[in-house]
Amino acid sequence: MGKSRFPGAFTALAVVASAVVATSLGAGTLPARAAGAAVPAPPAGFTTVWSDDFNGTANTLPASSNWLFDLGHGYPGGAANWGTGEIEEMTNSPQNVSLDGSGNLRITPLRTAAGTWTSARIETQRTDFAAPAGGVVRFESRIQLPNVTGAAAQGIWPAFWSLGAAFRGNYTNWPGVGEIDVMENVNGQNTGYGTLHCGVAPGGPCNEYNGLSGNKSGFSPTLQGGFHTYAVELDRSTSPEQLRWYIDGQQFHSVSASQMDATTWNNATHHGFFLILDVAVGGSWPGSPTASTASGVPMVVDYVTVSQKAGGTTPPPASGTRDAYGTIQAESFDSQSGTQVFDVDGGGQKLGAIANGDQARYNGVQFGTSAAHTFVARVASGAATGISGLIEVRLDSATAAPVSTISVAGTGGWQSYLDVPGSLSGVTGTHDVYLTFASGQPNDFVDLDSFTFRH
Template identity: 40%
Template sequence: MLKTRKLLAAALVAACLTAGLVSTSRNDTAEAAIGGITWQDEFNGSAGAPIDSAKWKFDIGGSGWGNNEQQYYTNSTSNVSQDGQGHLAITARRENPANYQCHYGTCQYTSGRILTADKFTQRYGRFEASIKVPKGQGIWPAFWMLGGNNWPTTGEIDIMENVGNQPNTVYGTVHGPGYSGAEGIGGNRNIGTPLSNAFHNFAVEWSPNLIVWFLDGSEYFRVTPASLGGDQWVFDHAFFMILNVAVGGYWPGYPDASTVFPQTMLVDYVRVSAWTDGTTPPPSGSTALRSNFSNRCIDIPSGNPVDGARLQMWDCNGTAAQKWSFASDGTVRGLGKCMDPAGGALANGTPIQLVTCNGNPVQRFTLSAAGDLVNVSANRCVDIKEWNSANGAQLQLWDCGGTSNQKWTKA
């Protein structure tokens, strides 16, 4: 996303096909063992609120950004703000009259580009965001990372890119010395319907000598040093994150009469999890998880940690059956076993059970600052089924709605 790149869409497609044929050796890689959340932004501010300046800063200007882009990036809440419904909104607008100067003259468009540089960086782990992309010819949303300001030597990891003339396709790419610009190594997935129709989870899991791309929890591409054809692997140091919506550029082309403005990218959350080599023990300490709805606690029935025990709500009593620890691998543990969606399913209505911890990513949960107990793989919340406030009420996965039967407090 940083320099002149993807001069022709066909060039990238060719690179993707070539990369997809590279045989990767599992002997020189370390599969990501994903730990707990290290950084997150859930965008729970009021409507029109600016971004959290402790977490993000702005890139500003209309230089073309190395790609002949047509927008001027501002720090205005007209272009970047929270929407009051739990989302970040980055909005590209057609300006009339134009008030900014771009590399090509008076800017026709404004947009936003925010980054965590000087605020947060991390080496290795899971980097993910739930995003509803904008649409239209010449519109180019992206969620990506840079390893420094000396591009391409310090590396670039594109977690998600989409261009308006290919509305159904997500691209994931790496750039480094010898494989930058249109020579970037990447893969893609076409889902058959426009990505702009719904929120999707875009993620990479990054560990020593391995980066894996996921769309909605499904892997679609991986890269190792063997994928680079002898070029230098530069993905061994901390990177920062970037979110932006570009307008125009060599790859997506330029807006035309069919392009409707404004166009908004909505971001539900951005989360970063740790990478661990598997030797770090779970943290000590445990807590009850009390429902804001019923004032009862998540409970292991009869204190019996048998595999498949369906978790329930019960009067808070301080027993070990109601004590939960948030482990370094992202699991939530009670009586030595893990909270788990039954059968590894991720759909609405999936019961929540207790199962032997097995390293499956579906056993990863996070408790957000807003009190949502979220299954990371499903991006769904732990929910009290049928709004039942009685002892014995069952738990399930359900779309996060911000309702009190999905809100939890450590007690």
């Protein structure tokens, strides 16, 4: 049975203030891979969009550019004991979370001299890991679970999982926002669990607080005795859409959109996620540790990677047929770098997950002989306070001087749209239009629905 990260007392929860496919891996065990080796290439048809290989000096923390640290016994203002009854104090001490100097991360639960427990829980800084409309996203990690079994493993609860992006900033939206548990394990069992949490709690279409769960057992070496690869694919290229769970390349569980109403499925899956690695101690699922529970045995993580398979987008028109003074849909690009296509509430699509250095090109935009003097972008942003950036319009080259620049900050949400105008040096003729995006922060800062030009 899968477990909920937020069991019965969830109504008190407040949120994070810290701080499947046409082509799968298929059956069969993955080839052996030395711990600390490079992140493997993604499956055929996929592109790696983010990864961490945990290279670095021994006894140092993982990169803060990739990870943030959850601290204490719960999110500020949230439910006690992370909403699950676990008893450890999460820290950012290298004793609990650090690189091993050989390309691995170690998360180590420790019993203190007073008999209490400390451990670590880290989350990706990025919250935009999503399946493109009509495409697939894959979360994967190679992990050796804490190498203890029997009485020595009582209460030990390692996990690799994800939460919907909107959880970071709204502490009352679980489970509707979606939780995908890629891997969980309790009490040193030779069993891996995968679960989707969604809908409402208790009960609802997703059987909360248990969620929709599956498991697989009988591994050799055991999950504690060696490294194994854990993955989930969120597949929006199939009908109905589907989630699939894998251990060592073998699928053991799936959940289909047909198992629930469309609103529940869309709310749980049609958005970005952030990833979490942690080792909890105690709690509603494994039960409490005992005097026999071993202290100081780490979960060892070789790598974490996110890959995507592109989905269909609105096809661009034939070259030279775009009207500068009509509405140009952002997802109709001829080429792009760094962005993703998402569904828009109420229908249609948009260009999203836009951050510093991203760009999109639109060929053959016809301005005619009467000069355009205004650029108007229809944008949305749910970025945190202080996260902002620029949309720059360039002609015929991504490195040409901008002919228009507008500034974008939060609009009140990723589905809250504003038309933002900017002056444009008089443009005539036919040009390839490049939109380039710049920001002083690494975070996503804008989604672009469409744009146009005015005289």
